[in-house]
Amino acid sequence: MTRRGNEAIIEQFLADGITHMFGNPGTVEQGFLDALEKYDDFRYILTLQETVAVGVADGYARATGGPALVQLHSGVGLGNGIGMLYQAKRGHTPLVVIAGESGVRYEAMDAQMAADLVAMARPVTKHATRVTDPSSVLRVLRRAVKIAMTPPRGPVFVALPLDVLDRPNDEPAQPSVIPHTACAPVPELVRSAAALLAGAESPLILMGDGIAASGAQEELTRVAELLGADVWGVELSEMCMDGRHPLFRGQLGHMFGEVSRAVVEKADAVLVVGTYLFPEVFPDLVTPFRPDARIVHIDLNAYEIAKNHPVTLGLMADPKATLAALEGELARSMSPGDRDAAALRLRRGAERTGGGTGDDSLLAAFAQRLAERAPEDLMVFDEGLTAAGVLGTYLPPRLPGHWFQTRGGSLGVGIPGAIGIKLAHPGKTVVAFTGDGGSMYTIQALATAVREGVGAKFVVCNNRSYRLLDLNIEQYWRERDIPLHAFPRSFNLAHPDLGFVDIAKGMGVEAMRVEKHGQVDEAVERMLLDDRPFLIDLDTE
Numbered sequence: 001m002t003r004r005g006n007e008a009i010i011e012q013f014l015a016d017g018i019t020h021m022f023g024n025p026g027t028v029e030q031g032f033l034d035a036l037e038k039y040d041d042f043r044y045i046l047t048l049q050e051t052v053a054v055g056v057a058d059g060y061a062r063a064t065g066g067p068a069l070v071q072l073h074s075g076v077g078l079g080n081g082i083g084m085l086y087q088a089k090r091g092h093t094p095l096v097v098i099a100g101e102s103g104v105r106y107e108a109m110d111a112q113m114a115a116d117l118v119a120m121a122r123p124v125t126k127h128a129t130r131v132t133d134p135s136s137v138l139r140v141l142r143r144a145v146k147i148a149m150t151p152p153r154g155p156v157f158v159a160l161p162l163d164v165l166d167r168p169n170d171e172p173a174q175p176s177v178i179p180h181t182a183c184a185p186v187p188e189l190v191r192s193a194a195a196l197l198a199g200a201e202s203p204l205i206l207m208g209d210g211i212a213a214s215g216a217q218e219e220l221t222r223v224a225e226l227l228g229a230d231v232w233g234v235e236l237s238e239m240c241m242d243g244r245h246p247l248f249r250g251q252l253g254h255m256f257g258e259v260s261r262a263v264v265e266k267a268d269a270v271l272v273v274g275t276y277l278f279p280e281v282f283p284d285l286v287t288p289f290r291p292d293a294r295i296v297h298i299d300l301n302a303y304e305i306a307k308n309h310p311v312t313l314g315l316m317a318d319p320k321a322t323l324a325a326l327e328g329e330l331a332r333s334m335s336p337g338d339r340d341a342a343a344l345r346l347r348r349g350a351e352r353t354g355g356g357t358g359d360d361s362l363l364a365a366f367a368q369r370l371a372e373r374a375p376e377d378l379m380v381f382d383e384g385l386t387a388a389g390v391l392g393t394y395l396p397p398r399l400p401g402h403w404f405q406t407r408g409g410s411l412g413v414g415i416p417g418a419i420g421i422k423l424a425h426p427g428k429t430v431v432a433f434t435g436d437g438g439s440m441y442t443i444q445a446l447a448t449a450v451r452e453g454v455g456a457k458f459v460v461c462n463n464r465s466y467r468l469l470d471l472n473i474e475q476y477w478r479e480r481d482i483p484l485h486a487f488p489r490s491f492n493l494a495h496p497d498l499g500f501v502d503i504a505k506g507m508g509v510e511a512m513r514v515e516k517h518g519q520v521d522e523a524v525e526r527m528l529l530d531d532r533p534f535l536i537d538l539d540t541e
């Protein structure tokens with residue numbers, strides 16, 4: 001029985017366990033969108049702008065482990081999705097992105113909608129391609145899933161011309177093969193790594209989302225404890241270590257290399273794992289490490305190892321398997337003196353932590369109350385930017401897979417991301433914190449939450465400004481000895497007053513403005529009351 005490509009691709013998605021398509025439709029995708037209606041076990045999540053489609057899919061893929069499927073409309077839809085695809089690429093989100101186009105036979109016409117989709121997608125994807133023959137449609141889609149899911153993961157783009165999908169397709173739909181990459185280096189190299197780290201007097205661990213991707217949170221924590229090493233997140237956007245652990249010190253900056261330099265310059269041994277150095281917007285161009293520092297870098301992503309500065313030992317391997325092996329080797333080889341010194345550093349870490357912030361802001365009161373009232377397994381998307389410090393105090397990463405931030409410096413991720421996460425975990429409470437600035441890039445995602453019955457919760461930290469830009473320009477002035485003066489007017493969002501309660505209500509989302517401490521308890525109760533979307537406009541000015 002021959003079916004057309006339009007049906008065959010859906011059978012292929014189902015064979016891969018893909019049951020959701022996040023998108024925004026157009027005429028050149030009508031063939032497979034029409035076919036989709038015949039599949040009851042397949043859900044099309046309509047978003048009203050392509051940035052939102054990619055953002056919701058990104059959250060869904062991060063919460064499920066991926067892959068997530070995105071449908072964009074030809075060149076115009078792909079164009080709208082590019083910024084969020086950049087975010088997904090930097091964050092290694094496994095997305096399969098498809099876009100229709102009128103057909104191979106119209107190629108020479110250069111008519112309306114014509115665009116080189118593959119060229120557009122290439123810089124923001126791990127791989128981009130176009131199907132041109134009806135006998136290789138499913139083959140190419142399986143390859144897309146495999147590439148998206150193989151570390152370093154990332155978005156993959158496939159252009160699907162309408163005339164190719166209209167043709168009969170007799171390819172079998174079968175699950176894509178995703179190679180296992182849970183590998184540790186040969187024992188000799190693990191011994192070398194242990195020897196470089198064991199006797200350190202001021203050891204340091206720099207870690208990132210590669211830990212979460214390989215599920216290595218426990219192994220990382222045990223190695224940190226064995227070494228008595230401070231741990232810093234670098235380009236960290238998921239839960240890689242309990243944020244309350246005495247050795248967890250926070251995140252290196254996103255903006256300025258000097259912040260990272262101050263953290264790393266004294267370390268005599270550094271373990272870098274599951275991240276890349278250095279990710280700031282203005283990184284140090286010379287190595288910030290001590291000239292005699294012994295540096296071990298472990299990652300499945302060989303491109304990132306020694307990308308910018310030399311390391312002593314680079315190991316292309318899975319963080320989980322390698323850290324487990326390293327733990328065993330350290331336990332075996334560390335001298336009693338090394339162990340005592342490490343234990344002392346761990347105790348000092350414990351003395352450092354504890355105690356509240358003494359912060360009496362509305363934001364702190366809200367975050368504290370939410371932490372008290374929300375379920376233990378609350379899922380948080382923290383796109384709070386200048387609110388992130390306070391949020392990290394009261395709602396730190398605690399459980400693997402329950403805490404998310406944006407990647408690559410992109411804004412507008414919080415609201416769609418929380419919707420994707422809630423779709424993946426309908427039984428959990430999911431709260432997104434975003435800014436007044438950040439929220440406005442993708443606010444129409446609220447309509448998708450209502451349409452699809454996704455009860456995520458949203459908190460807009462509304463300071464009526466692009467406050468982070470104020471802080472960054474102050475640094476710019478300081479570095480150049482420019483006297484402080486008024487911030488550029490383009491950083492100010494005070495006029496018009498963005499009415500988030502009305503905006504939310506206009507899309508069917510109940511909402512409440514919180515301006516006083518006395519309103520915090522009621523707001524938190526209302527937010528947690530039921531499983532419907534709810535928005536809080538929180539005054540953080």
Ligand SMILES: Cc1ncc(C[n+]2csc(CCOP(=O)(O)OP(=O)(O)O)c2C)c(N)n1
Nearest residue numbers: 385386409411435436437438465466467468
């Ligand atoms: C898509 C995108 N556009 C612009 C920027 C530049 N940018 C960085 S921080 C920022 C301000 C964010 O404001 P808001 O979300 O209100 O957070 P706040 O700084 O006030 O805490 C802007 C516009 C960006 N990072 N991403």
Ligand SMILES: [Mg+2]
Nearest residue numbers: 435436437465
């Ligand atoms: Mg703001």
